[in-house]
Amino acid sequence: MYRPATTAAIVLTVASALTLTACGGSGGAGVAADAKQTLTVWAMGTEGEKLADVAKAYEKSHTNITVKVTPVGWDVAHQKLVAAAAAGKLPDVVQMGGTYLGEFADMGALEPIDTKTFKQGDFFPAAWQQASYGGKTYGVPWYVDTRVLYYRTDLAAKAGIKSPPATMGDLQKAAEAYQAKAGTKWGLSIQPGGLDTVQSFYPFLYSAGGEILTQDGKPVVNSPEAVNALKNYGSYFSKGLSEKSVRPGYDVTKDFNNGSVPMFFGGPWVMSLLDDNYPDLKGKWAVAAVPADKSSVSMAGGSSLAISADSEHKPAAKQFISYLADVKGQADWYQRTRDLPANKASWESGELATDANLKIWRRQMETAKTPPSEPKLTEFTSKVDAAIEQVTQGHSAPKAALDKAQSEIEGLTR
Structure with missing residues (x-):
């Protein structure tokens, strides 16, 4: 949604x-x-x-x-x-x-x-x-x-990638191989900022064992697990593996089709979009579970x-x-x-x-995981959106950005 x-x-x-x-x-x-x-x-x-x-x-x-x-x-x-x-x-x-x-x-x-x-x-x-x-x-x-991982199988063969990434470490190695050996412009498409960036971040956060709120509603967005997840997420931008500026209304399937983006996390409706809009791509892509950090966990x-x-x-x-x-x-x-x-x-x-x-x-x-239902959940996640963008644009270190988000969310809960 x-x-x-x-x-x-x-x-x-x-x-x-x-x-x-x-x-x-x-x-x-x-x-x-x-x-x-x-x-x-x-x-x-x-x-x-x-x-x-x-x-x-x-x-x-x-x-x-x-x-x-x-x-x-x-x-x-x-x-x-x-x-x-x-x-x-x-x-x-x-x-x-x-x-x-x-x-x-x-x-x-x-x-x-x-x-x-x-x-x-x-x-x-x-x-x-x-x-x-x-x-x-x-x-x-x-x-x-x-969300699961969509990846180009034909370009994976050119990059020497024999199986879908099983771990977060494998994911970054695959992104590097796609660029270096298959000639893709980017390695992985993830959202750099703006509204609902947190939805792109969730697979990294949850797989690392982090979360925004505990089940009793306590903010924990600056936990060591969350900081490590944001370090990993931000590294795709600092290493040039992901695009720092994505225009509003960006459709990743177009770049997936033309080969400039070989991997992205997407929802189930994307399968129909690919089949309907790019029939020539059939047989050249597949889906895989979210690569595991501590475990393989996606957003719900x-x-x-x-x-x-x-x-x-x-x-x-x-x-x-x-x-x-x-x-x-x-x-x-x-x-x-x-x-x-x-x-x-x-x-x-x-x-x-x-x-x-x-x-x-x-x-x-x-x-899959989801934050507990909270009346101010959209306000909480907007603070995390801002923290992620500060990191992807190189304006803040992950811990400092999440410490600020934690403080702001705590202020909203008082």
Whole structure:
């Protein structure tokens, strides 16, 4: 998922209104699931566009239900959600990105889910964690996202690289070999700065044993493990293996296709982009797990489906979410979007069970990590974004940059 920067001013302006509006709607039974009614649903980005088709299919088997899906762009999603929550006008069902849920659960805008219907063990651990806050679960995992390594196999042969990098040390050696022996302009594409640079940094951070927050919400971004991870990350820029300046909207697949970038970390949707846009590249690339430092750990992303605390259609909303989150619904959603299913049982049959590349994604998801849901998570990660950029641009040493981020995050938690 892509998330916009947190609009702190909006949050502060509406905080008191949220206390009055979002917390008051969860008491009544509302409309029965079998009554004639309209469910309102907000979904973001591509998911918002694709979900309307699923809703039409759902209406055919649930003739009493009309599902009104409103697509919302990720660039405006946060502002629209805050405004709607303040006015007590959130839709019945809302897609919650991983960085949003803690904020809106803390506001009292979301209804805790029925954990007898939706069971923790059915979903990837990180996906369930993203949907939980303060000891309760407020969302049903819908799809998951992680990052793995994409690499050019044909250029690897020219560089004398016989297997994908297994360790972080191997990764840097491979980047050097691609440049020196295969003639690539860069060795590895990673983000040098700007919004959400932290998402590019997560595989290095988590594999080194570092994290931004402990599970109880304590900032630990300047731990020795995190400092070592940022040293490693920054070394790609100081050695000329990664580009220091990447233009807004940069599409790494173009440079992957022309051979100037031989490796990058990317999400599952990139496989379809490569197949669709660069058919001549087929057979010349592969994916591999994140190279291990202390271990091989990638970031966990994705989205959950939540019910508004103010909804008068909670039983019908619960049924609709069940339809989307069960094994059949998850497999159908994968075919429509290529979003990876959050329900683990969906991976036991069909393409998800047999495709060699997809097996890599599943293994990576089993160990993927995510920060605990926190109301100010986007503000915390923005401080880490800034620290990373200071290092990649040569303006600060890793420890000094992360010490500053730690201090700033601690200030936000007081």
